[in-house]
Amino acid sequence: MRSRLTREGSVGLLILCGFLTIGGIIFWLKGAQFGRTSYQIKVDFPQASGLMVGSAVLFRGVQVGRVVAITPQTNGIEAVLEISPVDLRMPPDLMIEPGRFGLIGEALVEINPTTLLTQDVGTMTAISPDCDSSVIVCDQDSFQGIAVPQLLTTLGRVAELYADPEFYESLIAATNGIERATNEISSLSQDVSRLVAQIEGELDQFSADSTKLINSLATTSDDISNLSxxxxxxxxxxxxxxxxxxxxxxxxxxxxxxxxxxxxxxxxxxxxxxxxxxxxxxxxxxxxxxxxxxxxxxxxxxxxxxxxxxxxxxxxxxxxxxxxxxxxxxxxxxxxxxxxxxxxxxxxxxxxxxxxxxxxxxxxxxxxxxxxxxxxxxxxxxxxxxxxxxxxxxxxx
Known part of the structure; x- marks a missing residue:
C-alpha cells in the first residue's frame, strides 16, 4: 500500500515539476523577469520598413531595448518598444525612425533626443507613480515615428525621373547653363585678373608719385626753413x-x-x-x-x-x-x-x-x-x- 502511494506521489511530483519547467521556459522565452527592470513605449510608424519582433532599439547609437510587438493598423503600424533599464531617463522630445544596420541590412529603431534634459527630476523614473510625461518619457507613452524612404523605392523614383523626356531636357538645359556660367565665370575671372593687374600698376605709379611729392614737400620745407x-x-x-x-x-x-x-x-x-x-x-x-x-x-x-x-x-x-x-x-x-x-x-x-x-x-x-x-x-x-x-x-x- 505504501509503495503504491509512493509511486503515485512520485508521478504527481514529476508532473508538477514538468508543468513548472514548461512554464519557466515559456516565461523565459517571453522575457518575463521577476521584479520589473524595463518599461515600454508605443510608436506609430507610417510603414514598418522591415521591422519585426526582436529588432534592436538604439538610443544615441547604443542598444537599450528591443521591439516586443508590432500591430498593423489602418493608417500605419504600432510598434511596442521595451526600454531597459528603468532608470534611463529620456526627454519627451524624441525623433524615432526605423533604419537598417550591418551588411545584411538588419532592421532596427533609432531614438535620438532633440532637446537636453535640463530639469532636476530627482528620483523620478519611467515606472514611478509620480512620473510626469512633460518632463521625461514614462511607461506606456505614445510617440509618432518618422518614415524613412526605402533605398530601392528612392532609386526607382530617380530612374523614373531620369526616363522622363522633359526632365532629361531640363537636366541637359541646366547642364548647358552651368557650362555657360562656368565659361562666363572664367572670362570674368580673367577680366578681374587684368583689372587687378591694372590697379596694381596704377597703385605702383601712385606710390611713386606720392614718394616724389613727399620728397618735393621735404625739399620745400627745407627751402622755407632756410628762407626763414x-x-x-x-x-x-x-x-x-x-x-x-x-x-x-x-x-x-x-x-x-x-x-x-x-x-x-x-x-x-x-x-x-x-x-x-x-x-x-x-x-x-x-x-x-x-x-x-x-x-x-x-x-x-x-x-x-x-x-x-x-x-x-x-x-x-x-x-x-x-x-x-x-x-x-x-x-x-x-x-x-x-x-x-x-x-x-x-x-x-x-x-x-x-x-x-x-x-x-x-x-x-x-x-x-x-x-x-x-x-x-x-x-x-x-x-x-x-x-x-x-x-x-x-x-x-
Whole structure:
C-alpha cells in the first residue's frame, strides 16, 4: 500500500515539476523577469520598413531595448518598444525612425533626443507613480515615428525621373547653363585678373608719385626753413644797423635841430646886413662889389670842397648804402616767398618791413638834405661876415 502511494506521489511530483519547467521556459522565452527592470513605449510608424519582433532599439547609437510587438493598423503600424533599464531617463522630445544596420541590412529603431534634459527630476523614473510625461518619457507613452524612404523605392523614383523626356531636357538645359556660367565665370575671372593687374600698376605709379611729392614737400620745407633763417638774419642785420648808427642818427638829429636854431638866428642877423648892403650898393664902387663877389665865389668853392669831405656825410652815405642793400635783400626774399608759399599775411608782413625800410631811407635822405642846407647856410653866413665893410664915399662938394 505504501509503495503504491509512493509511486503515485512520485508521478504527481514529476508532473508538477514538468508543468513548472514548461512554464519557466515559456516565461523565459517571453522575457518575463521577476521584479520589473524595463518599461515600454508605443510608436506609430507610417510603414514598418522591415521591422519585426526582436529588432534592436538604439538610443544615441547604443542598444537599450528591443521591439516586443508590432500591430498593423489602418493608417500605419504600432510598434511596442521595451526600454531597459528603468532608470534611463529620456526627454519627451524624441525623433524615432526605423533604419537598417550591418551588411545584411538588419532592421532596427533609432531614438535620438532633440532637446537636453535640463530639469532636476530627482528620483523620478519611467515606472514611478509620480512620473510626469512633460518632463521625461514614462511607461506606456505614445510617440509618432518618422518614415524613412526605402533605398530601392528612392532609386526607382530617380530612374523614373531620369526616363522622363522633359526632365532629361531640363537636366541637359541646366547642364548647358552651368557650362555657360562656368565659361562666363572664367572670362570674368580673367577680366578681374587684368583689372587687378591694372590697379596694381596704377597703385605702383601712385606710390611713386606720392614718394616724389613727399620728397618735393621735404625739399620745400627745407627751402622755407632756410628762407626763414635768412629773414631772421636780415632782421638781425637791420637791428644791428640801427643799433650801430643810433648814436650817429641821434647826434645828427641834434645837430639838425641846433643848425635850425642857428639858421633862424642867422636869418635874423642877415636881414639888417642885407639892408645895409642894399643901402651900401647905391653908394659903393662897383669895382669893389665885383671883387667881393669874386671872393664869395672862391669861398663857395672852398665850402663845396669841405662839404664833400665831411665825416657826417660819410656816415650818412654808409647808412644809405646799408639801407639800400637791406632793401634789395628784402625785395629778393619777398619774391622767393611769393614763389614758395604765397601766404598773403606773410607778404603783408614783408611789405610792412619794406615800407619801414623805405621810410628809413627817406628819413636818412631828408637828414642828408637838411645837413647840406645847414652847412650851406653856415658857409654863406661865414662868407658874409668875411666881406669887407663897404666904403662910403663922401659926395663931392
Amino acid at each position: 633763417r635768412e629773414i631772421t638774419t636780415v632782421g638781425q642785420n637791420v637791428n644791428d644797423l640801427i643799433a650801430t648808427n643810433s648814436d650817429t642818427i641821434a647826434s645828427t638829429i641834434a645837430s639838425i635841430n641846433q643848425s635850425s636854431d642857428e639858421l633862424t638866428l642867422l636869418l635874423q642877423e642877415i636881414r639888417p646886413t642885407i639892408a645895409r648892403i642894399d643901402t651900401a650898393i647905391a653908394d659903393t664902387d662897383l669895382t669893389q662889389l665885383i671883387n667881393n663877389v669874386e671872393v664869395l665865389s672862391a669861398n663857395l668853392k672852398e665850402f663845396s670842397t669841405q662839404l664833400n669831405s665831411e665825416s657826417n656825410l660819410l656816415v650818412i652815405q654808409q647808412t644809405l648804402d646799408s639801407a639800400r642793400a637791406t632793401f634789395a635783400n628784402a625785395e629778393k626774399i619777398t619774391a622767393d616767398l611769393d614763389q614758395l608759399t604765397g601766404d598773403p599775411q606773410f607778404r603783408n608782413n614783408v611789405r610792412r618791413l619794406v615800407d619801414g625800410l623805405s621810410q628809413l631811407v627817406s628819413s636818412t635822405q631828408q637828414l642828408e638834405r637838411r645837413v647840406q642846407t645847414a652847412q650851406v647856410l653856415n658857409a654863406v653866413s661865414q662868407s658874409t661876415e668875411s666881406l669887407p665893410q663897404p666904403v662910403l664915399l663922401k659926395p663931392a662938394k
